Amino acid sequence: MLFRILRFVFFVSICLFPSNVLAVQEHGGAEGLLSHELAHLFFAFSVTYLFVKISLSKEKKKSPYRELRMASLFFIIWNVITFVTHISREYMDKSQFQGLYLRVDNMASILWYTGSIVEHIFIVLACWYFLKALYRIKDVTGEPVDLPVNRKEL
Amino acid sequence: MISLHLHIFIDIVGSLAVIYITFQAVRTGRSIALRNRDIIFYRYLYYQAITLFVFASGRAFGHIIKRILLLTDNQDIWALLSPLSGGLNTLTFIAFSLIALMYSNVQDVNRQIDELITERRRYKRLFDYKTKIFDSMYFPAVVISEDYKILDVNRRFVEICKDKNKAELIGKNCYEVTHSSSVPCLSEDHPCPIKKVINEGTTEVVMHRHRCPEGDRIFELHISPVLFGEREVKAVIEICRDITEILKEQAEKERLRKQLFQTQKMASLQTLIAGIAHEFNNLLVGIMGNAELILNMPADAGIRERVEKISSSSQRAAELIKKMLYYQSAVHSEKQPFNLKVFLLDFQKFVHSIKPEEVDVKFILDIEDLIIYGDPQSLNDAFINIVENAFQAMIDGGRLDIEVRKTIQDGKPYVMLAFMDTGEGIAPENLDRVFDPFFTTRDVGSGTGLGLYVAKGVVESHDGKIVVESTQGEGTRFTVYLPYKD
Numbered sequence: 001m002l003f004r005i006l007r008f009v010f011f012v013s014i015c016l017f018p019s020n021v022l023a024v025q026e027h028g029g030a031e032g033l034l035s036h037e038l039a040h041l042f043f044a045f046s047v048t049y050l051f052v053k054i055s056l057s058k059e060k061k062k063s064p065y066r067e068l069r070m071a072s073l074f075f076i077i078w079n080v081i082t083f084v085t086h087i088s089r090e091y092m093d094k095s096q097f098q099g100l101y102l103r104v105d106n107m108a109s110i111l112w113y114t115g116s117i118v119e120h121i122f123i124v125l126a127c128w129y130f131l132k133a134l135y136r137i138k139d140v141t142g143e144p145v146d147l148p149v150n151r152k153e154l
Numbered sequence: 155m156i157s158l159h160l161h162i163f164i165d166i167v168g169s170l171a172v173i174y175i176t177f178q179a180v181r182t183g184r185s186i187a188l189r190n191r192d193i194i195f196y197r198y199l200y201y202q203a204i205t206l207f208v209f210a211s212g213r214a215f216g217h218i219i220k221r222i223l224l225l226t227d228n229q230d231i232w233a234l235l236s237p238l239s240g241g242l243n244t245l246t247f248i249a250f251s252l253i254a255l256m257y258s259n260v261q262d263v264n265r266q267i268d269e270l271i272t273e274r275r276r277y278k279r280l281f282d283y284k285t286k287i288f289d290s291m292y293f294p295a296v297v298i299s300e301d302y303k304i305l306d307v308n309r310r311f312v313e314i315c316k317d318k319n320k321a322e323l324i325g326k327n328c329y330e331v332t333h334s335s336s337v338p339c340l341s342e343d344h345p346c347p348i349k350k351v352i353n354e355g356t357t358e359v360v361m362h363r364h365r366c367p368e369g370d371r372i373f374e375l376h377i378s379p380v381l382f383g384e385r386e387v388k389a390v391i392e393i394c395r396d397i398t399e400i401l402k403e404q405a406e407k408e409r410l411r412k413q414l415f416q417t418q419k420m421a422s423l424q425t426l427i428a429g430i431a432h433e434f435n436n437l438l439v440g441i442m443g444n445a446e447l448i449l450n451m452p453a454d455a456g457i458r459e460r461v462e463k464i465s466s467s468s469q470r471a472a473e474l475i476k477k478m479l480y481y482q483s484a485v486h487s488e489k490q491p492f493n494l495k496v497f498l499l500d501f502q503k504f505v506h507s508i509k510p511e512e513v514d515v516k517f518i519l520d521i522e523d524l525i526i527y528g529d530p531q532s533l534n535d536a537f538i539n540i541v542e543n544a545f546q547a548m549i550d551g552g553r554l555d556i557e558v559r560k561t562i563q564d565g566k567p568y569v570m571l572a573f574m575d576t577g578e579g580i581a582p583e584n585l586d587r588v589f590d591p592f593f594t595t596r597d598v599g600s601g602t603g604l605g606l607y608v609a610k611g612v613v614e615s616h617d618g619k620i621v622v623e624s625t626q627g628e629g630t631r632f633t634v635y636l637p638y639k640d
Contacts, residue, residue: 003255036240039247046251053257064199072254100162100225101155117161120168127175127210134182134199141190 003049010042037086044079047072063140067133074126078119085115162221169214176207192271195264202253209246216243294394297380298328300352302338305389314396316367328392334365347377351390355379364394371398412586423591424481431478438475442468477604480535481591481611487529489616494526494569494638495519498558501534505541505556512551520559524569526638528616533636536612539605540573540632546596547577547630561635568618568635579626588622 051072059065091108104110183200190196216239223232288295294311296304304326312320315331329335329346339346339362347358357378364373374395379387445465449458502517509515544554554575561570580588587593589610594603613620617637624630 036244039244043247043251046254050254050257100158102158104156117164120164124171127172131175131179137186138182
């Protein structure tokens with residue numbers, strides 16, 4: 001129930017607060033930073049939910065749940081980093097970018113520079129663990145599964 | 155100032171890595187989902203992989219295109235594309251998030267499917283177990299519905315129906331398969347107990363003759379109801395026990411028992427007859443000798459007439475004793491090689507000379523010169539006895555066929571002599587007794603009942619055998635088998 005309410009609130013929020021703001025990747029115009037950041041929060045919430053659900057289950061240490069749990073964890077971290085990076089970009093001035101150089105003279109530029117590098121590590125790790133989970137399943141079910149009985153026979 | 159070269163490098167490498175990884179995830183997820191269609195969780199992961207790929211590749215392409223456009227001083231184009239890239243990015247976030255939130259529901263569905271599969275496996279194992287038991291039964295078994303359709307058969311049943319497999323048998327009418335009939339078995343000698351078993355719920359045991367590819371077989375059928383509900387019977391299980399060989403063995407044992415009884419009876423009778431005949435003969439010698447002496451003495455006519463009657467009666471008694479003792483002499487007579495064809499040609503002439511006018515005799519001699527080891531005189535007497543017996547059975551006329559040809563019995567060469575008359579025949583209850591001494595169905599005084607007894611003794615003393623077959627009102631056939639050596 002709580003989840004449904006939250007989900008409703010997120011969607012309503014996206015619709016109610018359209019604004020002409022910019023993000024790291026220039027989420028401007030009709031999209032806007034706010035909706036993108038809310039989507040990040042929604043993403044973070046859903047993968048946190050996944051992480052908690054798996055952590056509470058008995059299978060958390062077994063494949064592929066172990067790998068899925070790790071993927072969820074890295075997705076959470078990635079969301080946090082990109083969320084901060086998007087905001088920090090808003091506090092930077094365009095003049096700080098000079099060709100292929102960046103003038104680092106405030107905290108926002110440091111956070112942006114660091115975040116936009118580190119986020120790649122976590123998104124790659126998250127995707128890699130997700131792929132690993134699928135590989136684990138494939139290892140177990142590599143051969144075509146011999147289903148016990150044809151449904152029609154039951 | 156910090157150089158952005160490393161930043162750009164990591165951006166491009168990281169983006170390419172994510173594209174590659176998520177593409178692999180889609181491929182793997184698809185493979186898993188297709189191979190395990192019943193596991194909804196795998197399909198869930200596959201959909202997650204797709205959204206992740208769309209999200210990651212869209213984002214990564216966005217990053218790469220952005221770098222290229224910015225480095226080539228095309229900020230205007232990037233300004234146009236940027237909202238599209240960002241919007242797609244946001245949408246795929248949401249799609250991935252929504253799918254991620256369905257985790258619990260998917261797991262619940264998956265658990266239910268797992269339980270279903272487990273249950274199905276359990277049923278499959280149970281089904282296999284029951285099928286194996288059914289197939290391991292030594293006796294053929296078949297399940298038949300109330301409308302005579304075959305519902306199931308075990309392996310043994312399929313084996314006895316050599317020309318059909320299980321799939322061909324199921325669905326067919328039982329009477330078509332086991333009786334080659336187009337209607338259910340309703341005849342009195344093959345009553346079908348299926349209706350009775352279904353109506354009364356009892357077990358029935360009946361004997362049926364089934365048509366099998368190798369010939370007719372006799373089956374003892376144990377038919378039990380198959381209960382579908384508490385007392386609802388809609389099918390029966392029929393366990394078929396092939397008792398053909400058992401019945402054959404029983405018949406053979408019965409035949410041997412009768413044969414042994416007959417042999418013992420004959421041996422006892424022969425001993426008794428020989429003893430009585432010998433003693434009686436001694437007494438007759440005294441009676442006949444004294445009668446002769448009296449007849450040679452002067453006496454009145456009345457005494458003479460009575461003594462002559464004593465003498466003639468004694469003569470007849472002596473003839474009877476001679477016949478009784480003939481069996482012993484014939485059986486123990488000297489045997490020598492002789493030409494059977496020559497013997498039979500003489501015998502043919504003799505038969506024609508003694509045959510009644512109203513009887514036709516036909517000889518079929520289908521043999522070449524053949525040497526037999528035996529006593530031609532005693533064999534002649536034996537065959538004459540059989541022929542006379544046939545003539546007496548055809549007082550009102552008829553036909554006697556005598557066929558002689560070579561044959562094989564139990565792998566050994568024999569000469570077969572068949573005497574087939576069209577007389578009155580022998581009653582079935584008398585067939586076993588026709589070779590007994592003194593057995594006759596004729597009027598007292600018209601036969602001694604020793605002819606066939608002597609014939610059998612003579613044939614058996616030649617290591618042969620004699621068989622009688624008769625149909626009352628149609629005729630009788632005596633078949634003599636005499637061994638010969640090529």
